[in-house]
Amino acid sequence: xxxxxxxxxxxxxxxxxxxxxxxxxxxxxxxxxxxxxxxxxxxxxxxxxxxxxxxxxxxxxxxxxxxxxxxxxxxxxxxxxxxxxxxxxxxxxxxxxxxxxxxxxxxxxxxxxxxx
Amino acid sequence: xxxxxxxxxxxxxxxxxxxxxxxxxxxxxxxxxxxxxxxxxxxxxxxxxxxxxxxxxxxxxxxxxxxxxxxxxxxxxxxxxxxxxxxxxxxxxxxxxxxxxxxxxxxxxxxxxxxx
DNA sequence: ACACCATAGTGTGTGAGACACACTATGGCA
DNA sequence: TGCCATAGTGTGTCTCACACACTATGGTGT
Numbered sequence: 402x403x404x405x406x407x408x409x410x411x412x413x414x415x416x417x418x419x420x421x422x423x424x425x426x427x428x429x430x431x432x433x434x435x436x437x438x439x440x441x442x443x444x445x446x447x448x449x450x451x452x453x454x455x456x457x458x459x460x461x462x463x464x465x466x467x468x469x470x471x472x473x474x475x476x477x478x479x480x481x482x483x484x485x486x487x488x489x490x491x492x493x494x495x496x497x498x499x500x501x502x503x504x505x506x507x508x509x510x511x512x513x514x515x516x517x
Numbered sequence: 518x519x520x521x522x523x524x525x526x527x528x529x530x531x532x533x534x535x536x537x538x539x540x541x542x543x544x545x546x547x548x549x550x551x552x553x554x555x556x557x558x559x560x561x562x563x564x565x566x567x568x569x570x571x572x573x574x575x576x577x578x579x580x581x582x583x584x585x586x587x588x589x590x591x592x593x594x595x596x597x598x599x600x601x602x603x604x605x606x607x608x609x610x611x612x613x614x615x616x617x618x619x620x621x622x623x624x625x626x627x628x629x630x631x632x633x
Numbered sequence: 634a635c636a637c638c639a640t641a642g643t644g645t646g647t648g649a650g651a652c653a654c655a656c657t658a659t660g661g662c663a
Numbered sequence: 664t665g666c667c668a669t670a671g672t673g674t675g676t677c678t679c680a681c682a683c684a685c686t687a688t689g690g691t692g693t
Contacts, residue, residue, distance in 0.1 A: 411583050411584075411585075411610075412610055412613060414678085415538065415541055415610060415614060416538075416613065416614065416617055417538075417651080417652090418537050418538035418541065418678095418679085419537075419538030419539070419541075419542065419614055419617055419618060419621070420538070420617075420621065421534050421535075421537050421538060421650085421651075422531065422532075422533075422534035422535030422536070422537060422538075423535070423621050423624075423625065424651095425531055425534065425535075426535065426625065427624070427625060427628055430625070430628050430629055430632060431628055431632065433632045434632050437670080437671095438670070438671070439669060439670050439671080448624050448627060448628055449620060449621070449623075449624040450621070450624055450625075450628075453651085453652065453653085454670090454671090455651080455652055455653065455654080456650095456651055456652060458670090458671065458672075459650085459651080459652090459672090459673095460650090460651085462672090463650080467527050468527075469527075479659085479660070480659065480660060480669080480670075481659090481670085481671095482669095482670070482671090483670085483671075494527075494528055494531060497528060497532070498531060498532065498535055499625075499629070501532055501535055501536075502535060502622075502625070504565060505535070505536065505539050505565070505566070506618075506622065507565075508539075508543070508564050508565040508566055509539065509542065509543060509546070509566075509615075509618070511564060512543055512546045512547055512564055512566075513546050513615070516546060516547065516549045516550050530649085530650095533680080534650085537679080537680080540680095553641080553642095554641070554642070555640065555641050555642080568680095569680080569681065569682090570641095570642090570681095571680075571681050571682065571683085572679085572680050572681060574641090574642065574643075575643095575644095575679085575680080575681090576679090576680090578643090579679085595688080595689070596640080596641075596687095596688060596689060597641085597642095597688090598641070598642090599641085599642075
């Protein structure tokens with residue numbers, strides 16, 4: 402009765418597709434309080450947003466390049482860490498994505514109600 | 518006061534990423550009552566699931582190849598139309614995706630509440 | 634009668650992004 | 664001092680969304 406994470410690669414693929422955009426949204430929301438990649442990785446996974454390190458690191462760089470995140474190296478402590486923070490543009494995008502998420506949610510609910 | 522669909526290509530891209538998996542889910546749900554591509558296209562767009570013809574047609578073929586949809590040509594009427602119907606596997610996947618969608622929804626809500 | 638448009642679908646690119654794999658480097662601890 | 668967790672970068676592959684081009688048919692206008 403347990404939910405096997407990925408028995409069928411086809412199912413796993415579609416589950417992943419569904420998650421795709423949500424990782425961006427989750428990162429933008431989470432980094433409103435600044436943090437570095439590795440910590441965010443664990444935080445998101447704890448929150449049930451399954452994301453791989455090899456997905457998150459490039460994602461953070463991409464979002465920074467798009468101006469949605471800013472970054473700075475913290476060299477105060479012994480180990481240098483790259484701290485990211487959501488920019489104003491990123492915050493705007495997050496709001497837009499959340500709105501669209503709710504819109505989609507309503508649309509899907511509508512659909513499922515029509516075909517019971 | 519209207520919601521401009523895509524002023525910024527970056528924003529548009531992320532909005533699309535968010536939609537990605539939902540089109541599959543919407544198609545699987547909608548085709549529990551059989552239908553053909555063109556009608557589904559218009560139905561989804563009316564329901565607020567924005568999807569292009571060049572996206573939907575290949576998607577339907579892909580889902581059929583994966584065994585999530587079945588298809589048959591309706592040649593009774595003058596114009597032949599390819600009718601798709603969600604298979605049992607497709608129905609299972611739809612249920613799984615819906616469950617995951619709700620899981621993600623809860624996770625995101627959690628995140629946003631933690632960083633007000 | 635036939636030209637034209639909406640409908641309905643197929644086939645072939647191309648580009649972007651997710652993920653795998655491989656790699657560097659450092660701090661802490663046994 | 665050797666090993667593992669931490670922290671991040673770089674490269675390649677594969678899939679998917681979308682653009683573009685194409686075939687084909689039914690209805691409508693003239």
